[in-house]
Amino acid sequence: MTKSNRFNHLKSSTFAKTSTANTLTTQSPTEAPLRSLKQLGWNGFFQQQLITESVDYACIARVSAHHRSQYQLLTESGELSLAIHQNMPEMTVGDWLLLDKQHQFVSLLERHSLFSRKAAGSKVEQQLIAANLDWVFIVSSLNDDFNINRIERYLALVNEAKVTPVIVLTKVDLCADLTPYIEALRELDAGLLIETVNGLDKQSTQALSHYCSEGKTVAFIGSSGVGKSTLVNAMLGESNQVTSAIREDDSKGRHTTTSRSLHLTHSGGLLLDTPGMRELQLADCEDGLNETFADVVEYAKQCRFADCQHELEPGCAVQAAIANGQLSERRLHSFQKLMREQALNGASIAEKRAKDKSLSKMYKRVQGNARANKRG
Structure with a gap:
């Protein structure tokens, strides 16, 4: 979704599944007034996923709070609690889920943001x-x-x-x-x-x-x-x-x-x-930085050299803009600092994910070998 069309939100469509109001047991009906899915934020982006992917579900829910051991959910019929299990994908407030008739997790819908x-x-x-x-x-x-x-x-x-x-x-x-x-x-x-x-x-x-x-x-x-x-x-x-x-x-x-x-x-x-954020580190957000510092990026495109560091290189359009008062030096330094930070943190997170994936494969291999030896 581009910046220009973020204001154009998709309209809700007719739902493919019938309402489960008669089978859903609400936990706090007096505290959670009944709302339609549209009122809870449902739109065509999510509806299309139900059309293109055949998933057996009985209830659509949205995560309203994330606690240590459970998610609080909003549905058309009221509130539900969903216990967190290890086999669930990582979820957060605002996510849309599909549940079965027992109100157990079935699927996490793709996010639009x-x-x-x-x-x-x-x-x-x-x-x-x-x-x-x-x-x-x-x-x-x-x-x-x-x-x-x-x-x-x-x-x-x-x-x-x-x-x-x-x-x-x-x-x-x-x-x-x-x-x-x-x-x-x-x-x-x-x-x-x-x-x-x-x-x-x-x-x-x-x-x-x-x-x-x-x-x-x-x-x-x-x-x-x-x-x-x-x-x-x-x-x-x-x-x-x-x-x-x-x-x-x-x-x-x-x-x-x-x-x-x-x-x-x-x-x-x-x-x-959301809780106040006293520490805010960036990771894997190069596109977001390029959009936030679009003025710096635009001047950089005009530099003589593609790998210009915007310091003492000849033909640096960024330094020329600073000299002409079109761009502040503070802004350039902020952009460079945040770019370095997000790249370093992003690499560290990617390395940790790779290690965790490797450890998971090793644990499964060891468990498989142990079961094979046990069988004889």
Whole structure:
């Protein structure tokens, strides 16, 4: 899906299977109002998979929360819990699943978008954040939390996931001058979608409501304390998410959301709040970086040498753009740093996957030999 057609979402088709409302047992019917699949985000992209692939299933469900030992699911008839088993594929909030009559896992449908990052800390693995999103709100507050380098990181991940980003600047009531913030963002992309809100003012947050129309899924990402949970509560019209104040000395936030979860709005949309990300490392997102830094990439194409490092080489169009004030040196250095980071992390993850695959084959071979020896 290209950037230009992300706004053109496919329309829902008539379902090939009949409803299983009579056989599905809901767990919390009073807490989970009945919704159609379309209201839960179903569209033609997923419907087509049912047509092209013959799969025996009884129920369609969407992952609304991921706990340590189970997934929470939304269906047309209410909520379900699905125990996590080792033979299941890795799944995340927003995924669509097919279940059998006993509400056991059958199949994971192909995603039209997947938002992920390198796992925090020293773990060499990819962490899935959310799937099948329509919009991602990159939330930053108008105080010391505002960091243009961090926003570039978020944009790279969102663009890699093929989802449309929206920069949401919060606490506008505490900001005397918006101009420096808007100008800094326009330097990244003149066409970037930007919204400024006061999360405690219902009228102010109304500007975000048209993104969350019926069947559309919006994810909130950003650092702790920027007001993500406050915005979720404002858009839901109720205090589903706990909130807490920032530290006044450095504007740093405290973690109030500890897990990712989908929330149904009265207008029919779905909101996904995520824990604050204090560490955000990139891996395998070269396409997302190229889109985020499209200006740098475009100048690089005009360099005399294809392998130009944009330093002291003759005929470097990137350095010429910096000298002419068309491109900032900060932007070039940020692009180069993130490109190196994503390549290094991507290689480490690929190496770990190869080792894990090799170990798995060895374990199966040893177990096979042991069974053969036992038989005699």
